[in-house]
Amino acid sequence: MKDLSNENVIHIKDEKLEYLQFRKLLEYKDVVSHAYALGLDVGFKTTTINQKPATLERLELAKNSYKKLCSSIESDYAHIVQANQSHTDIIKIVDAKINKDEPDFSLAEEGIEDGLITNKKNFMLATTNADCILLLFFDPVKKVIANTHSGWRGTLQRISVKTVQKMIKEFGCHTQDIICCICPSIRKCHFEVDKDVKDMFQNEFCDIEENKFMDIQENKEKTIHITDFIEEKIENTKWNIDTVLINKILLQKEGLKPENIVDSGICSVCNSDIVHSYRMEKKNYNTETAIIELK
Ligand SMILES: [Zn+2]
Numbered sequence: 001m002k003d004l005s006n007e008n009v010i011h012i013k014d015e016k017l018e019y020l021q022f023r024k025l026l027e028y029k030d031v032v033s034h035a036y037a038l039g040l041d042v043g044f045k046t047t048t049i050n051q052k053p054a055t056l057e058r059l060e061l062a063k064n065s066y067k068k069l070c071s072s073i074e075s076d077y078a079h080i081v082q083a084n085q086s087h088t089d090i091i092k093i094v095d096a097k098i099n100k101d102e103p104d105f106s107l108a109e110e111g112i113e114d115g116l117i118t119n120k121k122n123f124m125l126a127t128t129n130a131d132c133i134l135l136l137f138f139d140p141v142k143k144v145i146a147n148t149h150s151g152w153r154g155t156l157q158r159i160s161v162k163t164v165q166k167m168i169k170e171f172g173c174h175t176q177d178i179i180c181c182i183c184p185s186i187r188k189c190h191f192e193v194d195k196d197v198k199d200m201f202q203n204e205f206c207d208i209e210e211n212k213f214m215d216i217q218e219n220k221e222k223t224i225h226i227t228d229f230i231e232e233k234i235e236n237t238k239w240n241i242d243t244v245l246i247n248k249i250l251l252q253k254e255g256l257k258p259e260n261i262v263d264s265g266i267c268s269v270c271n272s273d274i275v276h277s278y279r280m281e282k283k284n285y286n287t288e289t290a291i292i293e294l295k
Contacts, residue, residue, distance in 0.1 A: 002274055004038070004184075009264045011038070016068045018274070022181040024262045025292075028140050033073050034292040036136075036183045036264070038274050040065040042128055043287035059105075066103060066289070070124070075293055078102060079124040082289075084112045085149045089157035091115035091166050094123045115148035115163045119171050121294045128287040130278040131186040131268050133243060135160055136292045139167060141177040145292050152197070155243045156204050161250050175255030183290045184266035184275050188215065188242035198239040201246075208249055215240040 005011040009020045018038040025034050042062045063077075070077040080103030081094050092113040098104050103126075116125040117137075125147035127134045132151030138144075148154075148163045160180070167173040193201075201214070222236035248261050268288075272280035276288050 002271075004264075004266055004271065004274070006265060008181075008262050009036075009266070012072075014072055017065075017072060019069060019072070020184070020264060020266075022136070022262055022264070024179055024260075025136070025138060025181060028138065031140070031143060031295055032138055032145060032292065033075050033295060034136055034181075034290075035069055035073050036134070036290045037065070037069050037288050039276070040069060040288060041276075041286040042066060042126075042289045043130070043276070043285065062105075063103070066126075069289070069291065073291075075124055075291075076122070079122050079293060080104065080126050080291070081116060081123050082126040082128070083114060083116050083147070083149060085114050085127065086112040087151055087153040088112055088114050089154065089159040089162050091117060091146075091148070091159070091163055093166075093170060094118040094125060095120055097123070114150070114154055114159055115146060115166075117144065117146040117163065117166055117170065118294070119144045124291050124293040126289050126291045128289050129183070129185060129268075130276045130281065130285045130287045133185040133247060134183040134290040135163070135247070136181040136183065136290055137163060137167065138179045138181075138292070139171075139173040139177050140179070142167075142171050142173045143294060144171045144173055145294055147290060147292050150243075150247060152191070152193075152241070152243055155246055156200055158250060160247045161254050164251065164254050164256065176257055176260075178256055179260045179262065180251055180256060182244055182247065182261070182263040184264050184268050184271065184288070185244065186269050186277070186279065187244060187267035188213075188240050189267055190269035190279065191241050191243060192217070192238050193241055194238065198241070201241055205246060208246065212249070213242040213245045
């Protein structure tokens, strides 16, 4: 059986499920619990904005997945507050739950957000991904946690830095204390883009040396279907972008210590046999979850 353990993460396999934990966060396991699920199905959407509607089966599957994961890390399933993600840079402070005995699965009327922060116990902050980056933040001094979804659009909007800035502004955190753990996501090896997306990154991050985060694949051949019996082969340039590295550089520039930026180093596409990947599963994709809670 595949084992994704490395110097930064431990791959836990119990009889019910598999998940990752960051060694750095386990140093504080008396005050914080966390996990990144592997192969769990928590994909459902309750919003109707550009997203598929929730089906009861998907919702039940998600609930059962969360129950298994929470019981495995000895947390309470009813503590879950899941972000209603929409590729924004909106970060919400969590200080109350709506449902008492059930998770808050961020119903559409509660708004959208791609980051959650709290300094209170008993809120299990949850985000979901299938290739996007999920970031778990923890300040062991101020006892503040955050959980942020930063896909390529969120990365362009610098949501990781905005999360840190909100932890500082709202809870008095200091950048040198903040730990940021980077969950499995699509990596440079598979994040291939066309010129339009490449240009957005080049324009936004002109303060970062671009050869650091971008590779060019010149003259890739592309087949264009013209009629039933004619195809045209054209030269098609593609770029590979390292969104994880961009986030690391931005967080370091913001003042986080390099040793406090802890990367799982795992590509969801390369490991799509055990990690859900949108690019591999296409339209019926399911999602993984990252969860974090103060004890
Ligand atoms: Zn890959």
